Amino acid sequence: MAQEGWKPAPLPTPCILGIDLGTTSVKAVLVEETSKGPAVVASCTKVMQANVQANDAHLRENEQDVHKIIAALNNCLVTFSPASVQRVRSIGVSGQMHGVMFWEIGKGCKWTKSGGRWTFQPDKVSCLITWQDGRCSQEFLSSLPLPQSHLSVASGYGCATIFWFLKNRPDFLKPYSAAGTIQDYVVAMLCGQEKPQMSVQNATSWGYFSTISKSWNTDILSAAGFPVDLLPEVVESGALAGETCLSWHRIPKGRKVGIALGDFQCSVYSCMTEHSDAVLNISTSAQLTITMPPEFQPVESPRPNSPLAYFPYFDNQYLAVAASLNGGNVMATFVNMLVEWMAELGLQVSESDLYRPMIQAALAKTDTRLHISPTIFGERHAPTDLASVTGIAASELSLGHVVRALCRGVIQNLHSMLSSESLKEAGAERIVASGSGLCRNEVMRQELEKAFALPVVYGKVADAALGVASLLLKRK
Numbered sequence: 001m002a003q004e005g006w007k008p009a010p011l012p013t014p015c016i017l018g019i020d021l022g023t024t025s026v027k028a029v030l031v032e033e034t035s036k037g038p039a040v041v042a043s044c045t046k047v048m049q050a051n052v053q054a055n056d057a058h059l060r061e062n063e064q065d066v067h068k069i070i071a072a073l074n075n076c077l078v079t080f081s082p083a084s085v086q087r088v089r090s091i092g093v094s095g096q097m098h099g100v101m102f103w104e105i106g107k108g109c110k111w112t113k114s115g116g117r118w119t120f121q122p123d124k125v126s127c128l129i130t131w132q133d134g135r136c137s138q139e140f141l142s143s144l145p146l147p148q149s150h151l152s153v154a155s156g157y158g159c160a161t162i163f164w165f166l167k168n169r170p171d172f173l174k175p176y177s178a179a180g181t182i183q184d185y186v187v188a189m190l191c192g193q194e195k196p197q198m199s200v201q202n203a204t205s206w207g208y209f210s211t212i213s214k215s216w217n218t219d220i221l222s223a224a225g226f227p228v229d230l231l232p233e234v235v236e237s238g239a240l241a242g243e244t245c246l247s248w249h250r251i252p253k254g255r256k257v258g259i260a261l262g263d264f265q266c267s268v269y270s271c272m273t274e275h276s277d278a279v280l281n282i283s284t285s286a287q288l289t290i291t292m293p294p295e296f297q298p299v300e301s302p303r304p305n306s307p308l309a310y311f312p313y314f315d316n317q318y319l320a321v322a323a324s325l326n327g328g329n330v331m332a333t334f335v336n337m338l339v340e341w342m343a344e345l346g347l348q349v350s351e352s353d354l355y356r357p358m359i360q361a362a363l364a365k366t367d368t369r370l371h372i373s374p375t376i377f378g379e380r381h382a383p384t385d386l387a388s389v390t391g392i393a394a395s396e397l398s399l400g401h402v403v404r405a406l407c408r409g410v411i412q413n414l415h416s417m418l419s420s421e422s423l424k425e426a427g428a429e430r431i432v433a434s435g436s437g438l439c440r441n442e443v444m445r446q447e448l449e450k451a452f453a454l455p456v457v458y459g460k461v462a463d464a465a466l467g468v469a470s471l472l473l474k475r476k
Helices: 066-077 138-142 158-168 182-191 200-206 218-223 263-271 328-344 351-363 399-417 420-425 442-451 464-475
Strands: 015-021 025-034 037-047 088-095 101-103 109-114 117-122 178-180 197-199 233-235 240-243 256-258 277-282 286-291 309-312 318-324 371-373 388-390 430-434 456-458
Touching: 015 066, 015 182, 015 263, 015 464, 025 066, 025 464, 037 066, 037 464, 066 117, 066 182, 088 182, 088 263, 088 464, 101 182, 138 158, 158 200, 178 182, 182 197, 182 240, 182 256, 197 200, 200 233, 200 309, 256 464, 263 277, 263 286, 263 309, 263 318, 263 464, 286 399, 318 399, 328 351, 328 399, 351 399, 351 442, 371 399, 399 442, 430 442, 442 456
Parallel strands: 015 088, 088 256, 197 233, 277 430, 430 456
Antiparallel strands: 015 025, 025 037, 101 178, 109 117, 240 256, 277 286, 286 318, 309 318, 371 388
């Protein structure tokens, strides 16, 4: 006979596992729904030393070891308690856009079980050729067929990289029968997919993809001898890819897995509270974006000289994006240059030793006539316009003047790509700003607030892992 007043114990609140496979680190979060919105149950970030030494420095190759990326992911997930991962209802994966890796269908990984925990290790795979890869010169890119797309093709884009291998190292492609971004690969392995799927977001980032028809430019590619069989099937961003084929890290088998998404869109989703928010993130690179009206459709004709790109977002909307290749990496390069100069002078200091005094020196200089154009990495719309310094006067050569001018240059470069006037015309009412390049640099924040005639709000962290989890939580 049941005890009077007995109530069954409440079921554990389900949660979403969000994963972001970044350029320098891997992050995993467990997120649950609360009355106040999504809340992080557990979080882990692992820095990965995955960069592969270039075979030819002149080619500006940039590759990463997929084995090390997956090892970092596994190291994140083992930190979560068994009780927590049992609550996982679905898994979302985002990652670095544009890049490409290859694998052999059916042999892309090996699953092993230890202590009740299934994990997979990459097997017949290539390295990841990242978005930072520079092997496709302007001369090479100009030799490629014109895409039927609103976006131009740049070095580091998946289709451009495949064209490069096809024309320069065709034997490299022969062992492989599938290709995708690193996040597409992880989703394919989790779901046991024979043929990978790709979201509209990731497909657009590869080039030669029409966001109007939502299809690859197969006729154009085939006519150029491109191996179209390598291209994944494309599905809507936010759709489900399948279910987990094994109890990965003790997450029950059969849990839903979302189609892999772009880290940029997921980062924006994590911190854009209102459609009238412009979102700025300055970390390794820098991005400033605003949502376009629902009726907006880009013209399917590349504008290679335009500083603005239109990235597919969610629910058939687009983001207008000023995606600069020059952000926190400019400051990092400057600090590294100082360290190397001092080493040549016989003085040994670390980058961390220099950063704080460098910022303090710039804070003491509220203005400078020194002008630095900081585009040492070029820009996709102007790859040959590299950095320059003008207005050099003997009175403006202190460290403080140089750092102030450098920070101003990073912000002014962004403003030249997407001005405060353009943001206002698109309906922006404020800028939500985040990223390590801003959080650690008060000078950069000062210059941001001077340049843009809009209120700036800090504190909302752009977090792709949280964004992809929040999206799945909302869509259930």
